Amino acid sequence: MTTPPAQTRAIRVTTFGGPEAMRLETIDLPAPGAGEVQLRQTAIGFNYIDVYQRSGKYPLPAPTGLGHEAAGVVERLGDGVADLQVGDRVVYMNAGVGAYAAHRNVPAARLVRLPDAVSDEDAAAVFFKAMTAQYLVKKTHAVQPGDIVLVHAAAGGVGQILCGWARALGATVIGTAGSAAKCEVALGAGCHAAIDYSKPDWVQQVIDATGGRKARVVYDSVAQHTFMGSLDCTAPFGLVALYGAASGPAPAIDPELLNKKGCLFLTRPSVFPHNADAPTFRANAKDVFDGMASGAVRAAIGARFALADAAEAHRAAESRSVTGAILLLP
Numbered sequence: 001m002t003t004p005p006a007q008t009r010a011i012r013v014t015t016f017g018g019p020e021a022m023r024l025e026t027i028d029l030p031a032p033g034a035g036e037v038q039l040r041q042t043a044i045g046f047n048y049i050d051v052y053q054r055s056g057k058y059p060l061p062a063p064t065g066l067g068h069e070a071a072g073v074v075e076r077l078g079d080g081v082a083d084l085q086v087g088d089r090v091v092y093m094n095a096g097v098g099a100y101a102a103h104r105n106v107p108a109a110r111l112v113r114l115p116d117a118v119s120d121e122d123a124a125a126v127f128f129k130a131m132t133a134q135y136l137v138k139k140t141h142a143v144q145p146g147d148i149v150l151v152h153a154a155a156g157g158v159g160q161i162l163c164g165w166a167r168a169l170g171a172t173v174i175g176t177a178g179s180a181a182k183c184e185v186a187l188g189a190g191c192h193a194a195i196d197y198s199k200p201d202w203v204q205q206v207i208d209a210t211g212g213r214k215a216r217v218v219y220d221s222v223a224q225h226t227f228m229g230s231l232d233c234t235a236p237f238g239l240v241a242l243y244g245a246a247s248g249p250a251p252a253i254d255p256e257l258l259n260k261k262g263c264l265f266l267t268r269p270s271v272f273p274h275n276a277d278a279p280t281f282r283a284n285a286k287d288v289f290d291g292m293a294s295g296a297v298r299a300a301i302g303a304r305f306a307l308a309d310a311a312e313a314h315r316a317a318e319s320r321s322v323t324g325a326i327l328l329l330p
Contacts, residue, residue, distance in 0.1 A: 005029055009330070010101035012312050013064045016056030019318075022066065022100075032105045036075050038071035039106055043124035044099050044307070046326035047157075048076055050328030051314055053097065060097060063113075067328075069128040070087040072304065073119040074111075081108045088116040090287075093131060094272055098311060102330035109278040112285040118292055122299035126161065127323035128271075130273035130288045130297050132243070133161040135274040138287060140241045141217040145170025150206060150215040150233050152176045152219060152222045153246060154186035154194060155165060157325060161297055164190035168296035176202060176226070185323055197222070203229045217241060224248035236262035242270055290312035300324040 007268045008029045011022045016262045050066050052058040055249045071091040074084055082088070092099075095110040114123050137143045150168045154175025165192040167173045175191035177183045178241035193209035195202050207214060214235035220226055221244030228251065230240050242250055275281040285296040291297035302324025316322045 001155055005103055006105035008101055008288045010098070011066055011307065012063050013060075013066060015060075016054065016062065018055070019314040021054060022310050022314070024308050024310070027158065028102075029103055030105070032076055032081075034079040035081060035108055036105045037072075037081055037084055037090075037108050037111065038076035038078075039076050039104050040075050040247070041102060041330050042119070042120040044101075044328040045069040045093075045124040045126075045128060046317060046328060047128055048315060048317065049259050050100075051318060054127065054314065065098030065100055067101075067243065068095075068097065069093040069124060070099040070104070071114065071124040071127075072104075073248060075103075078105075078108075081208070083267060084111060084113070088272040089120060091120075091127050093128040094275065098126065100209075100307065102329060110281075112282050114291070115289050117279055118289055121301060121304075121327060122292070125191045125299045125301050126157075126292075127285075127288070127326055128324075129157040130161050130270045130291070131275065131284060132158050133165055133168055133297070134284050134287050135271060135293075136162060136219055136241060136243065137165050138284075139223070139274055140269050141239050143169040143171050143217070147171040147212050148174065148218040148235070149155075149220040150174050150176070150230070151186075151191070151224050152197065152218070152220045153178075153244075154189065154191055155182035156246075158221065158244075159186070160189035161218075161302065161307035164298060165291060165296045166190070167192070168291075168294065172210060173213070174206055176206065177189065183264075197226055197229070206281070208232050214238065219243065220250075222246045223250040227251060231261045231264060234262065234264050237264070237266065239265040239268050241269060250320070304329055 052253035090111040149171040155177040176197040185192040218230045223245035225247040241275040303321040
């Protein structure tokens with residue numbers, strides 16, 4: 001067995017700003033504490049929240065690392081870890097900021113073993129996004145055959161997974177996106193129809209796409225630009241799941257409006273409460289892996305960058321020049 005490293009390479013941010021704010025540094029790596037394991041990371045997932053945190057839009061105490069998900073191999077166990085072994089391939093999310101690193105100590109409860117059929121790269125590319133899609137299609141609204149489902153930002157990372165998974169569950173899936181090119185991506189991800197929500201009549205186009213039927217559930221991660229239209233696209237007694245705010249916060253509404261629009265339900269869920277304890281987290285992760293095995297969940301990797309080139313990865317993400325997931329490789 002190799003000697004565990006006393007140091008590792010990691011991206012650090014001292015002053016928030018553009019991609020150049022990220023620096024690859026050599027940092028100390030202590031032995032894993034009680035309940036922790038030490039990972040040799042093999043593939044690191046990129047999420048757009050990384051840009052917001054790097055830029056200071058979502059403030060973090062400085063200096064700080066970046067990144068929320070990665071796959072890797074267990075190299076060392078802390079005291080009290082009994083459910084993992086050295087050599088296990090694992091993936092994580094929600095283990096605190098700092099995934100942009102070659103090695104890392106992570107609480108064992110935040111890790112889940114990878115099935116042999118799921119590669120490290122595929123796991124890192126989709127795990128956070130697929131775990132978000134999982135609670136949306138299985139918990140927030142359990143999608144049923146025959147449902148009409150509307151997915152905003154259908155060409156995005158979570159959106160593409162949502163569309164493919166909802167279709168695999170038997171739904172008719174209508175996607176929206178902000179351009180004709182993105183609508184093509186949404187169609188490729190599983191949408192039966194894709195509508196450009198930058199057009200003023202997008203709500204009517206969504207309703208026309210289903211022959212006049214409205215959606216049983218609307219998954220809205222855009223918010224400010226789409227929320228009021230989402231209410232108009234929802235069938236009576238249907239649900240609007242507002243799970244993000246890519247265009248800014250949704251406008252405040254009087255609850256009476258939900259009554260007037262058809263006795264609608266409105267929820268604002270998020271991924272972490274749905275994975276608050278290790279058994280639930282691992283059960284939900286198994287659902288994701290089963291979805292990957294069946295083809296309902298697909299890992300579409302758009303670009304790979306070395307960890308040292310994290311700034312280039314962020315520039316590619318901000319310029320929207322990559323379709324599919326971005327990976328960092330230590």
